[in-house]
Amino acid sequence: MVHESLKLILDDAQEHMDKSLEHFVLELKSIRAGRATPSMLENVRVDYYGSQTPLNQMASVNAPQPDLLVIQPWDKTTLSEIEKAIQRANLGLNPSNDGAMIRVPVPPLSEERRVDLVKNAKTRGEDIKVALRNIRRHSKEDLHKSQKEENLPEDMGFEADETLQKLTDDYTGKVDAMLKNKEVEIMEV
Secondary structure (H helix, E strand, O other): OOOHHHHHHHHHHHHHHHHHHHHHHHHHHHOOOOOOOHHHHOOOEEEEOOEEEEHHHOEEEEEEEOOEEEEEEOOHHHHHHHHHHHHHOOOOOOOEEOOOOEEEEOOOOOHHHHHHHHHHHHHHHHHHHHHHHHHHHHHHHHHHHHHHHOOOOHHHHHHHHHHHHHHHHHHHHHHHHHHHHHHHHHHOO
């Protein structure tokens, strides 16, 4: 049976790992696969009256066709700023402004671009795994510190360490599974 103070540390570690995984899911959504999705533009920030505003807070973004995104800003004066922001985002997209909305044709991915996107996804996956290991390291330090301060038996400390390692392995496995799915999605022609 794990002591209450150690349980709190393990719960905190799990909460941090959950947040890291949620962040990774959002990053994977922003990596383009074969078809156009509004989430491709999720990380685009537009200079709106001096502040960097997320595009989805200034306009509606839709994908009426698998190869087209349509952006309809709520304030028509921001059309050119939105267009510039999409070009600056380095997504390989070329928006066109017709005065009322912006159309963004999404060209099919070349094999080389697909491989680059897979590498990008794997790099982000490694970053999340590093974050998970850092969470484990900090939590392990807290577990050992708490065990010494409260004079808890070593068995309890070992059990908490094993639980923490199992938690880390579970989350690492989830990251690997997500990466594998994203790779299949990207490489699908």
